[in-house]
C-alpha cells in the first residue's frame with residue numbers, strides 16, 4: 477500500500493495538500509495529478525505547474541460499505557468522481573454532506589482532511605476530500 | 611502474419627482448492643492441454659503464462675520459470691505476462707503473436723491464480739494493484755467501488771436498473787449449473803441478489819465475482835501444421851488488444867470501456883466479421899455492470915440498451931447471442947487464469963464438446979478479457995478449423 481510510506485507522503489504534499497497539478501500551454505488541458513507528458517501534444521506540449529480550482533461537481537458516486545485495507549472502520553463512506561471547474565477530473569471521498577444532497581451534478585468544494593492512519597507507529601496521511609455546497 | 615490455431619486445452623475446476631498449490635494447478639491444466647493436443651512435451655517451443663499477483667497471494671514471483679520447470683519443459687523460454695485480470699488474455703495474444711510471427715510453430719499458453727492462501731482483506735489488497743494506487747486506492751476506492759461508479763453513471767444516463775444488473779448474476783449462475791468446473795452450482799434469484807447487501811452501492815455482494823483458485827492452458831499451433839495433424843482445432847482469426855488510463859477518472863466516458871471497443875474493432879477487422887456473426891461469447895463480467903457494458907461495447911447491443919437486452923433474455927443460452935455459457939466470472943475468477951479459461955470454453959463450444967451448456971451450431975466465438983477497471987482489454991475471435 478502507498479498510504480503509510482513516509483517519503484511518499486512527503487513527496488505528495490503539493491498534490492494532496494494544495495491540489496497541485498499542471499496545464500499544457502499548447503492545448504490548454506489541465507491535468508490532475510500532474511503529468512510528465514501531455515497525451516494530446518506529446519513533445520509539442522508545454523506543461524506548467526498550477527493549483528487546481530477548489531470547486532467542481534459530482535460526475536458519479538458510490539457509497540462504500542465494505543472498505544479496503546485501512547478503511548475497514550470508516551464505512552459507510554462516499555466516493556465520487558469529481559470534475560473540477562477547469563474540467564480536470566479526480567476521485568475523492570465526499571464528506572460532511574447530507575446523504576440526500578450527494579447526487580450526480582451536485583456542486584462540491586475541496587476540504588482538507590485525514591485520509592488514512594494505517595500504521596499506529598507511522599505517519600498519518602492527509603489530503604483532499606470534497607463536500608457538497610449549497 | 612501466419613494463421614494460428616488452438617489444438618489442445620486444459621482447465622482445472624474453479625473453486626477454493628485448499629488442498630492444491632499453484633504448481634499443482636498449473637501442472638494439472640498444462641498436462642491436460644498437452645494430452646488433448648496429441649503432442650508430447652518436447653514439441654512445445656515456448657511458454658507464455660498469465661498471472662496477476664502471485665507475489666501478493668503466495669509470495670512467489672518468477673512464474674515463467676516455475677511453469678517450465680513444473681511441466682518438465684526446461685530449457686525452453688518461458689515468460690510470465692501480467693495485465694491485472696487480463697493477464698490470461700494478454701498471455702494468449704502474446705503466444706498468438708509469437709506463432710503468427712514465425713518465431714515458433716507450437717507454444718503453450720497458461721493462466722493461473724492461487725487466491726485463497728491469504729485472507730479476503732489481503733486478497734483485496736492484491737487485486738487493488740490493478741487500479742491506481744496513488745489516486746484511487748489511497749482514497750479508499752475498492753475495486754467494487756470503481757465499478758459501482760460506472761454502474762451509477764450508467765443508471766443515471768440510460769435508466770439501467772439494479773434489477774437488470776441482478777439478472778446478470780442470475781443468468782451466470784444458471785449457466786454455471788451446467789458447467790462441472792464452476793465454483794458454484796446454485797441457482798439464485800433476482801430477490802437474492804437484491805438482498806445480498808451493498809458492497810458499494812449500487813453493487814451488491816452477488817453482483818461481484820468470487821475469490822478463486824484455478825488454472826487453464828491452451829496449446830497453439832501454426833494452422834497449416836495443425837491441418838496436417840488432422841486433429842480437431844479452432845483457428846484464432848482475430849486478436850485485438852488496447853489500453854486506457856490506469857485511473858477511472860482519466861477515462862473519456864464512464865459508461866463504456868473504451869479499450870474493449872478498440873480491441874474489438876481490431877479483432878473484428880482482422881476476422882473480417884462483425885458482432886452479428888458471433889454465436890457465442892465469453893465476456894469479462896467481474897461485476898454485473900461489466901456484463902452490461904461489454905455486450906454494448908462489443909457491439910451486440912446499442913449503448914444504453916444492455917440492461918433491457920438482459921431483461922428480454924437476449925443474452926441467455928441459445929438466444930440472440932449466447933453470453934457466458936460457462937457461467938462467466940461469477941462462477942469463478944482466478945484472475946490470471948480467466949482469459950485463458952475463456953479461450954478453453956470457446957474451443958469446446960466451437961467443437962461441440964460443451965455438454966449440457968452447448969450453444970447450438972456455434973460457428974464463431976469471441977473471448978473478451980478486461981484488466982482492472984478497463985485499462986487493458988483483449989478480444990479474440992475464433993472459428994472451427
Ligand SMILES: [Zn+2]
Nearest residue numbers: 500503514517
Ligand atoms: Zn497538450
